């Protein structure tokens with residue numbers, strides 16, 4: 001099996017709109033190594049969310065393939081793809097997508113329930129994660145009883161419950177004010193340092209993206225730069 005947790009091999013995505021073909025992504029090639037933290041940046045409409053959806057196996061490339069754990073997603077059936085996603089990936093979106101009728105704790109264990117991995121120690125695991133994201137005393141709160149930043153912390157804990165190899169995040173702080181965003185940015189960096197999971201994060205926040213070890217810039221559907229933190233540090 002290859003070392004990379006995710007690979008994009010010559011991936012293109014276009015959409016047919018009547019007689020028109022909209023070229024959204026063209027010939028994207030890159031891979032994500034174990035434990036890496038990578039940002040995807042680019043102006044609005046450059047294809048970031050489209051790329052993230054392809055990496056997540058939620059959409060299919062028009063050309064090329066995405067490999068997850070060395071397996072081409074296009075070769076898997078819907079069921080196998082869903083199982084691999086559940087076991088292998090965690091997701092955090094701009095809007096938390098927590099289930100309103102369930103507590104923070106119940107939301108966090110949900111991916112284990114869905115994946116059929118619910119065990120007697122699942123609640124303990126969720127409590128541990130709540131503590132890691134600084135939400136120990138909010139276990140029984142429902143989403144409506146949490147602040148925006150707290151809801152995102154719960155969503156992050158939920159993304160980690162199945163011990164994924166890779167966590168995909170689409171504008172995880174896009175809906176938060178500046179100071180709350182900064183706290184959540186610090187949390188994400190810390191969780192990446194403390195876990196073996198790779199994180200791929202779409203963000204508009206340049207300052208934060210530059211703190212990440214690797215930056216992938218999209219321009220009109222193509223990768224225009226892949227920059228690592230050492231490229232930016234003249235002493236490195």
Ligand SMILES: Nc1ncnc2c1ncn2[C@@H]1O[C@H](COP(=O)(O)OP(=O)(O)OP(=O)(O)O)[C@@H](O)[C@H]1O
Pocket residue numbers: 015017022024042043044045046047048049050051
């Ligand atoms: N299903 C679709 N059919 C046609 N065009 C689409 C479809 N999905 C996305 N696009 C087009 O693809 C382009 C890239 O969209 P995408 O959402 O990936 O951009 P983005 O970089 O994430 O933008 P933003 O930063 O504004 O969220 C846009 O021009 C969009 O109109």
